[in-house]
Amino acid sequence: MVIHSTSPMVVVANRLPFVICKNSKTGELTRKYSAGGLVTAVAPVVVETGGLWVGWSGLHLEDGISAIPESSPDDKSPTAGLRSDQVIPVNLPRKQFDDYYNGCCNACFWPLFHSMPDKAVFEEDKWEAYVAVNEEFAKLTMDAVHKCYERQPDQVPLVWIHDYHLMYTANYIRNICNDEGLKVKMAFFLHIPFPSWDIVRLFPWASQLLQGILGCDSVGFHLEDYCINFIDCCHRILGCRVDRKKRLIEHNKRSVSVHPLPISIPYDRFVQMAEEAPEAIKNKNEQQLLLGVDRLDYTKGLVKRFKAFERLLELYPQHIEKVTLLQIAVPSRTDVKEYQELKEELDQIVGRINGRFTTPNWSPIRYIYGSVTHDQLAAFYRDASVALVTPLRDGMNLVAKEFVACQIKEPGVLVLSPFAGAGVTMQEALQVNPYEQNQFAKVIHRALTMPFDERELRMTQLRRREKIRDVNFWLREVLKSVDSLDEACDSKLLR
Numbered sequence: 001m002v003i004h005s006t007s008p009m010v011v012v013a014n015r016l017p018f019v020i021c022k023n024s025k026t027g028e029l030t031r032k033y034s035a036g037g038l039v040t041a042v043a044p045v046v047v048e049t050g051g052l053w054v055g056w057s058g059l060h061l062e063d064g065i066s067a068i069p070e071s072s073p074d075d076k077s078p079t080a081g082l083r084s085d086q087v088i089p090v091n092l093p094r095k096q097f098d099d100y101y102n103g104c105c106n107a108c109f110w111p112l113f114h115s116m117p118d119k120a121v122f123e124e125d126k127w128e129a130y131v132a133v134n135e136e137f138a139k140l141t142m143d144a145v146h147k148c149y150e151r152q153p154d155q156v157p158l159v160w161i162h163d164y165h166l167m168y169t170a171n172y173i174r175n176i177c178n179d180e181g182l183k184v185k186m187a188f189f190l191h192i193p194f195p196s197w198d199i200v201r202l203f204p205w206a207s208q209l210l211q212g213i214l215g216c217d218s219v220g221f222h223l224e225d226y227c228i229n230f231i232d233c234c235h236r237i238l239g240c241r242v243d244r245k246k247r248l249i250e251h252n253k254r255s256v257s258v259h260p261l262p263i264s265i266p267y268d269r270f271v272q273m274a275e276e277a278p279e280a281i282k283n284k285n286e287q288q289l290l291l292g293v294d295r296l297d298y299t300k301g302l303v304k305r306f307k308a309f310e311r312l313l314e315l316y317p318q319h320i321e322k323v324t325l326l327q328i329a330v331p332s333r334t335d336v337k338e339y340q341e342l343k344e345e346l347d348q349i350v351g352r353i354n355g356r357f358t359t360p361n362w363s364p365i366r367y368i369y370g371s372v373t374h375d376q377l378a379a380f381y382r383d384a385s386v387a388l389v390t391p392l393r394d395g396m397n398l399v400a401k402e403f404v405a406c407q408i409k410e411p412g413v414l415v416l417s418p419f420a421g422a423g424v425t426m427q428e429a430l431q432v433n434p435y436e437q438n439q440f441a442k443v444i445h446r447a448l449t450m451p452f453d454e455r456e457l458r459m460t461q462l463r464r465r466e467k468i469r470d471v472n473f474w475l476r477e478v479l480k481s482v483d484s485l486d487e488a489c490d491s492k493l494l495r
């Protein structure tokens, strides 16, 4: 289902909705689709409104790509309809990209915004690279805006900027538009938490950063709490006048609105995948599967999860040979030292726990360091008895939602950290504080031994909510927040 926008949509994100691969022998360029809920929901709107997508292609300036390949005739992905002239690639010199992406985004903003300031590195040259790259994104976004006006002169384009990589882009766009006398609507959405004032003020260039975001007309976060934090920062750091009730901020004689817009998943697609996926585990009646699916990232709390599982086997030995923890850890930011060290630590913990408890017929932890196919993922979600979604901090967490969507057979149990955004709405999950080791083990035991009726009641409620509030619901809310939802088309769709 495509949601309709009244404005041509220009999406500005760190990455394009596909990566461009270059054949090292022939030099031929092809598209490789990046599967994900966001791309699946948003790409069709860009196609349908004749909009554009601005982002990094996965290659650098040194790679010398001059053109975007068209999609192949057998491409069935949601980006298939996106013509090459609807895509604006951002190609940067390798060093500048590295300073911006690894040096500033991943080494500074990622830990800081997850309230882990001790891990954050503040370096002026990395911040300068971030600002320069954000300016480059802004210039290329203006090319996209011009194209929109050439094609549809009467329509004001909607520029939708995504995430912590591009918090400084909007004010550049606004300045250029003011100089050129062009109108645009601008929205920003942050996919990670927005922390409290006390954390944000540690960033030496906090006021510039906030002013960057305030270049937009509308700012979206997953949760009400993140909205409150942002408004508070604008008030205390920039001295802006704010209306907390109406969630409005006055900046440079403009009013910026702030919206809680919790993201979700393409629910029906996950149900369908779960219906079609082959069985994931054998001997299901004798074995219970505990499942973890995460990018390998220190915010996801994997060390604490493994230790809680070890505690479970100590406190409740009846689970020995009966329960297996399957952890899928998707490699992430593998060129960053912090992530390499975490991988080594996890390898050691898994080795130690398996060495301690393994019997001739059973190993307690199955640990996959790599990606699995979407079919396999759906099968694991469907067949698991318990999903452990226990991050130390997480903007939303889509795994929790994907798990409940795929629970089409015997109802399982979701164990969820309150420090994930999902913990705020998915109230029927068993909540656990991942920092409290003994309690964590007890909650896993409770999940593994929960009676059928209680499991069914909780899972039914969880599934009902996620079905209604799926990713299309989210997209509608986003468009409404900038007055761009095509209500006439939309009501036809909903009928």
Ligand code: ADQ
Binding pocket: 036, 037, 191, 192, 263, 293, 294, 295, 328, 329, 330, 370, 371, 372, 373, 374, 377, 394, 395, 396, 397, 398, 399, 402
């Ligand atoms: P992430 O930190 O990447 O996203 P999350 O929301 O859990 O975290 O999304 C992970 C995605 O990767 C899921 O859609 C999952 O299906 C997919 N995935 C995980 N393992 C996989 C595997 N082995 N193979 C294939 N796919 C796999 C950031 C924020 C989150 C926020 C999202 C969306 O950190 O808090 O929920 O953006 O806004």
